[in-house]
Amino acid sequence: MSSQVRGGTRWKRFALVMVPSVVATAAVGVGLAQGALAASFAVSGQSFKVSTDKLVGEDFVQYGSVAVGKDLEGKEAAHPVAVSGFSKATITNMCQSVVTPKVPFGIGNVSLQLSAGTNPENPVVATNLYLDVAQLDTDAYFENIDIGVAAGSVGAPGIQPGTEKGVNPNGFAQRAKKATLTDVKQTAWATTAGTFKLSDLSLKLHKGVKECF
Template sequence: MSHSLGRTRWKRFAVIMVPGMAVATTLGIGIAKGALAASFFVSGQRFQLSVDSLVGHGMSAYSTIDVTRNGVRIPVEVTGLRYALIRGLCESVVTEVPFLGPYTLRLTGADRVRRAEARDIFIDATSITARQQNSHGLNIGVAAGALTKGPVNPGDRHSRFFDPNGVAQQASTVFLADARWQAVAVTAVTLDVPDIRVRLRAGHHECF
C-alpha cells in the first residue's frame, strides 16, 4: 500500500516539476502565443511571484474567480498590463516529496543589465503587496466591463464569473517596487526573460 502511494506522489511531483522546467526554458527564449490568453483550469496550488521593480504601461486590476478541474472556486485579483519592463524576477513553488520532504522549484532572471519584457500579461493572485506604487492617469471605481487603459484577459471577459459592473481600477502607467504576489496563474502573450536560472533544491527556498 505504501509503495503504491509513494509511486502516485512521485508521479504527481513529476507532473508539477517537469512542466515547470519546460516553461522556464520557454520563458528564456520568449514566447508569442495568443492562445495563452484563453481560459483554462488552474491547479489550485499557490506559488510565489516577485519583482524588484516593474514599469507597466496600460494597467488594469479587477476581481474574478478561477476554477480548478475539481470545480473548486478561487477568488482572485487580476493584475493586467499591456506592456511591462521587469527587473529582478522570481517565481517559486514548493512541493512535498514522499520520504524526502519539501522541494522548491525556483526560477529567477532579469537581475543584471537587461530587463524582462512582457506584453498582455495577467497575474491571478490571492494576495498582492508592494513597498511602493506610483500611478499616472489612475481611475479607481471604473466598471470592469468599461476598462480601456488596461487589458482584460479574453478568457475572463467571457467567463460567467466576470462581472462587467464590478469595481475595477486602471492607470496609464504604473511603477511597483518590491512587489509580491501569491498567485494561482500567470498568462502572457509574450514574456522574454534574460539571464534565466532554474534550480530545484531540497527545503523551502521561496522568493519571499
C-alpha cells in the same frame, strides 16, 4: 478615498487581498464579479510566490475574478483573485518559487525556484500580461489612475481574452496609464502573457522549502 484620482498617487507598503493579475492596486475593498473566471484554464492546486525589485507596467487594469481548478487531492477549488493586466511590463530581478509538498520516495518537500532579469539593463519583458493575484505587498506609484470604472469599460488591454463571458461588465474595476511597483512580494494562482522574455533565466530545484520570500 476619493472614487477618482488623477496625476501621481502613492501608497506605501500596502497589502492586497481583493475580491472583485508580476501585480498592483490601491488598498480598496471591491465586490466579487458573480460567476467570473480568471485564467482561461484550470489552475493547479498550488499557488506560487513572485518577488521583484521593480515592475514598470503600461496600461494597468484590474478587476475581480475567481481562479478555479482542483486542489492537490483532486477536489474542486475556487480562489478569489484580483486580475491585474498590463499591455507591456518590464520586470527587474524577478524570482518565482513554488513548493511541492510530500514528494514520495522519502524526498519530502521540493521547491522550484526561477530567477530572471537580474541585470537592470536587461530586464524581463512581457506583453499582454495578466496576473491572478491573491496577495500583494509593494510600494506603488500610479499615473492617471481611475478607481471605480466599470469592468467592461477599462480600455486596453481589456478583460483577459477568453474570459470575457465570465466577467460582469458592470463590476468594479480600476485603471491607470502607468504603474511603477518597487520591492514587490506577491502570491498568485496564475500568470498569462502574449510574450514573455526571460533574460538570464535560471531554474533550480531544492529539497525542502526555499521560497522567494
